[in-house]
Amino acid sequence: MTKNWKRLLIVTLCATALLAACSGGKEKEAAAGGTYDENAAAEISWLNILHTASPPTDTITNKLQENTNTTIKFSWIPDASKEERINTSLASDSLADMVTLTMMENSSVRNALKSGMFWEVEDYLDDYPNLKEISAEMRASASIEGKLYGVPFQKDLARNGVVIRQDWLDKLGLDVPTTTDELMAVAKAFTLDDPDGNGKADTTGFVDRSDLIYGAFKTLGSYMGVPNKWAVDKSGKMTPEFDTEAYVETMDYMKELYDNSFINKDFAVTAKTDQQQNFAQGKAGIYVGALFDSKNLLNMAKDIQDGMELVLVNNITSTGKEEDRAIWAGNNGIGGLLSFPKSEVKDEAELKRILKFVDDLMTEESYALMTYGVEDVHYTVDDDRAATITDTPLWQQEVQPFASSRPNETGFEIHDADPLKQEADRLIAENAEFAVMNPAYALESETNTAQGSELEKIVTDATYKYILGEIKLADFEKAIENWKSSGGQTIITEYEAAYKELNK
Structure with a gap:
């Protein structure tokens, strides 16, 4: 991708006649690109992920540009092909000023981050009113080997x-379940x-x-006491959840x-869209997923x-206690990184201006634009800021x-007026x-980076086969041993070793 950055407005420099009088510290700061005009207009390119069928029109982009004093050049990658496209972009170094990286366990992504391809940003965040609010815990979770290579989503x-x-509970005279046994009883009755x-x-x-993470299995596992991965x-002894x-x-x-057929028999091959359609059509009464x-x-x-x-x-347990x-916690509350490649962002001044842009995207006004749109065009809002x-x-x-492009999705005053969404x-x-x-989210394992996805398939396949009755517990345990030996x-x-190093 051709670099598309308009030079920031001219940083004040010492006049030639006074150059010798400039302090050494000032010379060092200028050489590092340390000074910048945060109000300068800038053109920023963004390699981003698209989760809808088609890219947006320019309406919201134009409003964001006005609010942030930027020209934004989006390059959209469809979510379905993000792995291939991101891997190709990383390998060819055809990136943008900002790159949305959501596949944090992908070996190409992790290796690119560790290679020094992207700027470290930890030391800059506290200079911006919204970025500085990113918690220390989130910064640590989003880091790799203690280094933060982008702004966490x-x-x-x-x-x-x-x-x-x-309505089905009421018809059958059932109470809302609060234990896994009660949930099973409701499933039986339904x-x-x-x-x-x-x-x-x-x-x-x-x-x-067909999803052991975002479907029912992992949430039910939480209720049973399964650790998070x-x-x-x-x-410091580590044990995998399985x-x-x-x-x-x-x-x-x-x-x-x-x-007992208390769940759709084809769940292991059912897509999310079909799952939701089946629920909406009245074919089932229990859906486990994002609230x-x-x-x-x-x-x-x-x-x-x-x-x-x-x-x-949200209060189900296996014990009732x-x-x-x-x-x-999904990825410890992190949706990936907004990262800034050094091949595109040439110096500290450019980095700071882009971080100012990201900080501006985290304002209430920008959040409202990216969530609800333009007031009185896409939505209305009442006195309680319900949209x-x-x-x-x-x-x-x-x-x-x-x-999916909002750097922060939490803590804003404006909210959905729909009672179910509010609940x-x-x-x-x-x-x-x-x-x-x-x-282990922020820990580094070279073997996991290189083989983790392949090895995980051993356990995923064995889990499905056990649930479907195709193998016994002894076979599942053999699969675990195969995972370990492989x-x-x-x-x-x-x-x-990484955990002990981080916590010594």
């Missing part, structure tokens, strides 16, 4: 929970007791998809659902299941593509108190 710590048909009243055996309790004890009793208990729970999906599920059900009422649940509440989308097709075309936001915020972090034990050793 800040997301809610723990977004997942259970969405249940309240499967066998005709909750939709049509006289047909055409419903299941759960509807799930890794557990570490006081001595080598715990709680993981086996979660597989057994899913197997019971599957054996904010509930608003979309209800909207999808209009004119299909008009009597649908939903309840959101409040002290056992837990929910996994209602008034032109959904226009919003989908012009605003929705920016949702989801409330429960997600509450989840933070019970969030279980991944202690490189997993080396990953454990490397993570333990």
Whole structure:
């Protein structure tokens, strides 16, 4: 990609006649590009990920440019092809001033970050009012070997929970479940007791998809006490989540659902879009995933299941004890990095101007633009700062593509007027108190970087096969040993060494 940066407005320099009088410190600062005009107009290119079918029109881009005094040049990469495109861009060094990196476990990404290709930004963040609010914990989690190679995308710590048909609970005289046993009982009733009243055996309790992380399995695992990818004890010993009793208990729970048809039989090959459509069409009454999906599920059900009422649940445990509440934190609240390649951002002055731009993207005004759009065009807002989308097709075309580009998604005054979304936001915020972090997220293992995805497939395949009844527990345990002998034990050793080094 051709570098596209207009020089910042001229930094004040000592006149030639006075050059000899400039202090050595000032000379050093100028040489390093240390001074810059934060109000200078700038043109900034951004290699970004697109999660919608088509890129946005210029409406929101133009508003953001006005607010940030920049010209923004987007290069959009479709989410479905991001791995190939990002890997190619990294290998060919055809990047942009800003690069959205979301695949933090990808070997090409990690190697590029560690190679020195991108600027370290830790020392600059506190110079900006919004960037300085990024917590020390988040900075540490987003770092690699103690170095922060970009601005972390800040997301809610723990977004997942259970969405249940309240109208079906009411029809069958059931209470909202608070334990995994009660949830199983609801799944059984939703499967066998005709909750939709049509006289047909055409419903299941759960509807799930082919995803052990963002589907039902990992959230149910949290309720069972499964660690978030890794557990570490006081001595620094690391244990992968799948080598715990709680993981086996979660597989057994899913197997019971599957054996009794309390979950869709094709869950292991079901896509998320099909999962949500099936729920909206009244084929199941329990959905496990991001709590904010509930608003979309209800909207999808209009004119299909008009009597649908939903309840959101985030306080399920296997024991019924409040002290056992837990929910996994997705990537420790980090959605990736906004990184700045040195091949494009030539000096410190350019870096500082771009960081000023990112800081401007984290204001209330920019967040509102990238989330709801232009007031009285895409949405209206009441005195409580509750926003209602008034032109959904226009919003989908012009605003929705920016949702994944917001550097920060939390802590803003403006909020969704929809009561279900407000309840989801409330429960997600509450989840933070019970969030279980991944202690290895910021640790480095060369073997995991090189082989982690390949090795993970061993465990994923064995997990599905166990749930589907294709293998026994002894076979699953053999798969774990295969994982260890194929490189997993080396990953454990490397993570333990990295953990001890970081915490010595």
